[in-house]
Amino acid sequence: MSQSPEIWRATYEATDLESLSCAYDEWAPDYERDTREHMGYVAPEVAGALLDAHLESRESKVLDAGCGTGLVGEALNKLGYSNIHAMDYCSGMLKEAERKQVYDQLIQADMSKTLETPDNSYDAAICVGAFTYAHLGPETFDELIRITKPEGVVCFTIRDGAYQKYQYRKHMLKLEAEKAWELQQMLDEGYLLKENVTAKFCAYRVLDS
């Protein structure tokens, strides 16, 4: 029997970034088989299409934040994007992402902290699967906005359950009130189809504040 459900649970129950990263290091070689085949993970394609619908050009420079093994980069590449950077904390996941050969640059960073990335570096940032239990909190939105150019797009998923448990919505509304970003679209869609898990899929336009 596959060990994946246990590893999956370990990622949701991690108490700090080091234990989360260790769980992903262990899971990295089997992550795609487990999430795609066993759990019906479709978020990379759904979020990729959402981002594409709100970007004017496929020449856009995009950050795949929390890239994991590179499923989002692959989905964007299939849509015609080729100027994509990848960011993640876990070296095992970054190693898998590099093998996809769809990223211009791979960056190892803790996205719960202030990033070294300069302001206004990207036309878009996309973060799929990382706003969930024991992963990234809403404070990461501020950094995604800072590194995205005004008029650029920030696109992300928030897993249902975690969306209700943590303060994501409150912070999203605060940033809207501060005119840091403007909601373009928010969809309720299937996320892990075989687990009957849905998520919010959001696209925001960054404002010149």
Ligand SMILES: C[S@@+](CC[C@H](N)C(=O)[O-])C[C@H]1O[C@@H](n2cnc3c(N)ncnc32)[C@H](O)[C@@H]1O
């Ligand atoms: C469920 S995976 C999603 C990966 C990929 N985006 C996908 O859709 O398949 C979550 C990813 O977020 C990364 N992550 C979690 N917390 C992080 C942090 N604080 N800084 C950077 N990456 C983080 C993990 O290492 C993992 O690769």
